[in-house]
Amino acid sequence: MKNTLKKLIPYAVVGLMSGATTFGAINYFNEKSNNSDFSYFAPKNSDAKYASFNMTGVGDDFVKAAKMTVPAVVSIKNYSTSKGRTSQQDLFDQFFGNPFGNNPKQQQQQQPPKDMPSGMGSGVIISPDGYIISNNHVIAGATKLEVVLSNKKSYVANLVGTDPTTDIALLKIEEKGLPYLNFANSDNVEVGQWVLAVGNPMGLNSTVTAGIISAKGRSIDLLSQQSRTPIESFIQTDAAINPGNSGGALVDPSGELIGINSAISSKTGYYEGYGFAVPSNLARKVVEDIKKYGLVQRGFLGVVPLDLSDQRQVAAYNQQKKTNLKSGNGVYLIEVAEKGGAEDAGLRNGDIVTKVDNTPISSYYDLSFAVGSKRPGDKVAVAYTRNGKENVVNVTLKDQKGGTSLRSKADLSVTEKIGSEFEPLSEKFKTDYGLNSGVIAKNVLEGSEISKIGVVDNYIVIEVNGKPVNSQKDIEKILQTYTGNVQIKYVDEYGRITTRGFKMP
Structure with a gap:
């Protein structure tokens, strides 16, 4: 029976490491090295003057953006049962890693007391009447959700809905006149522009860090662990993000919301240079669907794709099917489902999708984002190659049951x-x-x-x-x-x- 059943991933303990020893050592050696020349570490006066001059405008923008953002970012405490605690911590580990690699049995025994939260994260108020956006992995498994504002006022939140496919959740607290952030158009953000990350990392409330957008449309194969049809097109930033930042705000210098911070790339579980945020356009679409319909409306092409940019996938497919596909950009259609939107439009097995609505499709994640951000009944222009010739067709997207109408929870x-x-x-x-x-x-x-x-x-x-x-x-x-x-x-x-x-x- 054990071979049939899936093993539960053990509870992982996350701790905080102090830097006091390092700080003390630095002071000690500075005091003992009076004869040493450390002048080469200090900038020349002229360098300092020009650095100050160049940062003045950006610094002012950071202050304004921080003042706008901090009051709208909340702390979220996840309370759950013992089994929920284990599952919840596992989910946090998937997004941030197990920083210490402790013994699983020891970890499982060291569960937090019942009156302590099993997980903590952040959220962003997006309307004055108390709607809050966060990550699905922040609220997963919760039997109670507590929201704490930047002014320390606390509320019990209702979970309106979640979407593991995008790692987005929508909560609601009963209050009026709350500070909130507006969604910006994330399609307009550019690599190299300044951003602020605001959240509650490691219990440090209302923390602001700065950086730049270091990449767009990034997939890190993370959400496939939570969804069969993941949508990953993260904004990558070098603004410091740590456990507790999940669900917090990534904003531009004007204080508008361009992303929801979700994960980091790390071997230790702590910041090592790169964080990832769900783009605001995708997050906004998800919460709009949840508010209006009670669930996310998602369109599908009706195909089984092969990512040609993944050399391993291509090699495995060639070996299995005795074919000679070449890796590169685009998505190869292994199968076109009967009565799906793709078949209705004339797409066939073996076609290679290269664009959707003039957006280049280089990988599976490009395709999932371009299509998954649409609703059933929407039409998209799909460019594809067949026998070396490029074609374009209009495809009417359907839901997973083959329908084109929008559904509510009652359906x-x-x-x-x-x-x-x-x-x-x-x-x-x-x-x-x-x-x-x-x-x-x-x-x-x-x-x-x-x-x-x-x-x-x-x-x-x-x-x-x-x-x-x-x-x-x-x-x-x-x-x-x-x-x-x-x-x-x-x-x-x-x-x-x-x-x-x-x-x-």
Whole structure:
């Protein structure tokens, strides 16, 4: 049974290291080195004068931007159950790394007290009536979310909705007249321009750091761990970002929101030079959908793509299919789904997509961003090559069920609402392990209702509301019109049977 079930990633401990020793050593050696000549470290008077002159305008902009931004950036405390704590810390580790590589069993035993948050991050107020944008990984697994403003005033927040595909979440607190930030057009930001990162790193509230945009459209293959259809087109910055900055603001010198800080590239779990933010245009689209429809409206081409910019993927495909594809820019269509938007427009297996609405497509992530930021029913112009000849067609995007209309929460299936799909167990498996019923949880979404009670991929659900289940249809039937508290009895990877519940969304 253990081979069938997925092992739970252990709880990781994140600590803070002091720099007092280093500071003391520097002072000591400075005092003992009176005869040494350190003058070459100091700039000449003229250099200092010109440096001051050149930074005057930028410094003024930083002060104005900081004054505008700090009051609109909040601290978010995530409180969750013991299983939720483990899952939540694992999720933070995926975005920031395990800084110490401690023993998993030791980590699992050192859980925070019940009255302490299991995770902390940041958020940005985006309207005066209390809507707050943050990261999905900041709020994942929470049973309670506390929001603390820069003036120390505290609120319990309601989770309006999440989108693991983009790592965006929307919260709401009951208040009026709050300071807030406006979304800027992130398409207009340029590499090299100054930015500020504002958040609450490592418990240091209302911290402002400065840097530049060092790249755009960056994919780091991070969100694929949380979503089957990730959208990654991060803004990369060298403004210092650390654990606790997640969900905070990346703003331009005018104080407008150009991104939501999400992750860093680090081997230690702390800042090593590069941070990544979800572009404001994508974040705005996600929260607008959640506010209006209760869920994100996402369009799909209806294709199975191969990223030609990934040499390993191309080599593996060539070996498997005995083909001779060459790596390069673009996305090769391995399969075009029946009755999907791509097939309706005339795209075929073997076509290479090179542009969407005049945006060059160099990789899979370019394609997922260009299409995934659209809604079902939207039309996009797709340029592709076939037999060396370039063509352009208009594709009407569809949702994953093949529809072109927008959906609300009421239109969702039961499994979409609770956040998991289910596969039946074989009769042999049931016999071998003494089970009379059961289905295997698959594609469990982080932050979903079923994940909050501790169910992860490959756990076995044996009963729902006291009734045995042997198929996804059984679960759909039990919960189709149900509106109360749901009881789930499941088996974890150690063979332990647990019953926990949630309110049907």
